[in-house]
Structure formats: C-alpha cells, structure tokens
Amino acid sequence: MSCKVILAQSIAASYRDELKDTIKTxxxxxxxxxxxxxxxxxxxxxxxxxxxxxxxxxxxxxxxxxxxxxxxxxxxxxxxxxxxxxxxxxxxxxxxxxxxxxxxxxxxGKDVEGLHHKYVYNMYHNVRFLDEAKTKKCIIPCTPLGLVKVMEYIGIYNSILPYGNRLHGRVVTIINRSEIVGRPLAALLANDGAKVYSVDINGIQEFHRGVGLQLKKHEVCETTLKVEDVLPLSDVVITGVPSPAYKVPSHLIRDGATCINFSTFKNFDGEEIKKKAAIYVPAVGKVTVAMLERNLIRLYDYQNQDRAA
Ligand code: NAD
Known part of the structure; x- marks a missing residue:
C-alpha cells in the first residue's frame, strides 16, 4: 500500500505557527x-x-x-x-x-465564521473582496475554507495556473450538500475551476464554470447520475455523512485518488481506502479551528484599518 495518510494537525501546524508569530511579533x-x-x-x-x-x-x-x-x-x-x-x-x-x-x-465586521448573508452571498457569487480597492478579502466559512486549505496543502490546487482558476481540470465529488459545509464547498471549488459532483440523499448536482472556465461564477445543473457513475471519475472525494453506518464504496474510488473525510464519523473504511487512494485525510477539525483563528486576525486588521481611516 503506497497511500499517504495526512493528519489535519500537520496541515494546521504551518497556519498556527504563522498566527503565533504574527501575534507575538x-x-x-x-x-x-x-x-x-x-x-x-x-x-x-x-x-x-x-x-x-x-x-x-x-x-x-x-x-x-x-x-x-x-x-x-x-x-x-x-x-x-x-x-x-x-x-x-x-x-x-x-x-x-x-x-x-x-x-x-x-x-x-466581527463574524469569524463567515456566516453573515453578505459573506455567503459573496461566496456564491464569486465576489472575493469587500472593497473596490481589493484590500479586504471576504471571510469564508471555516470548514469549507479549511477543506480548500487541505486541498492546497496536498497540491490539488495547481499553483502554475492563475489565482481563481487553479482547480481547472480537477473533478471532485462531495458527499454532503448541507448549507454549512457541502453546498458552500461545492461553490468554492467550482468557482476555482473544478467540476464538482455534489451528492446528497436526493441525488447529484454538477457545479462548474463551463468548458474553458468561460463563466465568471459557477452554475449548477441537476443530473441523473449516481454515486457509482461519479466516484470513478473523481480525482478527489470529500465526504461528510453524519452517520456511523455510512461507508463510501472503496471499490468505486479511482486508483490514486485523494480521499478526505470531514464527518465526525469515519466515512471511509480506513484499510480498504488505503489500497486505492494515493492520499487519505481522515479528519479536518484542526484545520477548521486554524481557519477560525486566521479569520479573527483578518477581522482584527480590518477593524484597525477602519479606525485609522
Ligand atoms: P447535515 O446533516 O446538515 O448534512 C448532511 C448531508 O449529507 C446532507 O446533504 C445529506 O443529504 C447528506 N447525506 C446524508 N446521508 C447521505 C448518504 N447516504 N448519501 C449521500 N449523502 C448523504 O450535516 P453537516 O452539518 O453538514 O455535518 C456533517 C458531518 O460533518 C457531521 O458529522 C458533522 O459533525 C461534521 N462537521 C465537521 C466539521 C469539521 O470542521 N470537521 C464542521 C462541520 C460539520
């Protein structure tokens, strides 16, 4: 088995060190x-x-x-x-x-979780800054943002491509379409250029920016696809099913895929998935908290900028 298991702690560490350093210096x-x-x-x-x-x-x-x-x-x-x-x-x-x-x-201005309508609207509409001068980035909800950072760390984001298009060509399946994680995550990844299959108990939607990323923000299409159709096509599979009984069928995972679980339950069979996946991230909670802290520092700076203006 050549699967690399990556713990959230290792991904969170660089962000936390940077935060500690910023606060101290x-x-x-x-x-x-x-x-x-x-x-x-x-x-x-x-x-x-x-x-x-x-x-x-x-x-x-x-x-x-x-x-x-x-x-x-x-x-x-x-x-x-x-x-x-x-x-x-x-x-x-x-x-x-x-x-x-x-x-x-x-x-x-104090919403570290990025749940205010303004942030949610901006996220869905691919509006990345709060101001015309583009000095203040929008706050993004912590768990979807944490999952983006996990994907950056692993190298799913291609840094050779321009910012905003770095997932062009990637196919991602997300099994969860909650308003808190799954749907915002699908939108964020599609806005960054991925083709996303968003799975929930009622079916599968596709989020994308069209061929050649011709659209400025993602669009959503209903599909008649099933999990068995989309898993073999996916470079990345992200799961968040809140049930101990649910397991992603490992045999459908593409050889060499990246598998990430954010549910509190283990949605992948740990041993089976290691036989297929190139990278497996079993949990992301620590990255979520690092993002909460990062959002706080950002808001702290915006408040000081506003006071100084
Ligand atoms: P939720 O109940 O709001 O949403 C669950 C989603 O999964 C829904 O879209 C549902 O349709 C889908 N789903 C359920 N069973 C399915 C199945 N068999 N096949 C396909 N889709 C299915 O839950 P939530 O708030 O999104 O939380 C999900 C999990 O993620 C929980 O375990 C929660 O504790 C965890 N969570 C983790 C973090 C973190 O930072 N690690 C943050 C938030 C939530």
Missing amino acids: RNICPKLVGFLANEDPAAAKYAEWTAKTCAETGIEFELRKCSRNELEDKIVEANQDVDVHGIMVYYPVFGDRQDQYLQNVVDV
Missing part, C-alpha cells in the same frame, strides 16, 4: 467571544477545544453562556464592544430559521 491581543446557548455536549466540547487552541496561539478567548432567549441581546452587546474583535455562536441554538436570523445579527 506585532504584540497584539485579538479577542474572540464564543456564545454557548444550548445544552449540546458536542458544542461544549468544541468550545473547550477552541479555548485550548486559542490559548496556545495567543488569542484571548471568552466563552459566554446564556439562555437562547438572551442570546440576541448578548450578541448586540458584543457587536458594540470595541474590545471584542470576533464573535462566534455554537449552533444549533433554536435549530430552525431563527438560527439564520441570529447569524445575521452578528456584526459583519
């Missing part, structure tokens, strides 16, 4: 506030993990617990506090459209 103290307004043990665990990682990097992290009905006012308070540079909320809170509303209550 510039002698800054960015502050992130996390709101926990649910009883979900997974959210509490994620909060614990964020606190530990931030402490190691030199970021001040404060966890604020409140009831879900108090949350909106607490967010507004943090929006107005100049000592708070970034805000995140552990979802689900209400588990319905009210969560979407709360995502837009977070000040766009």
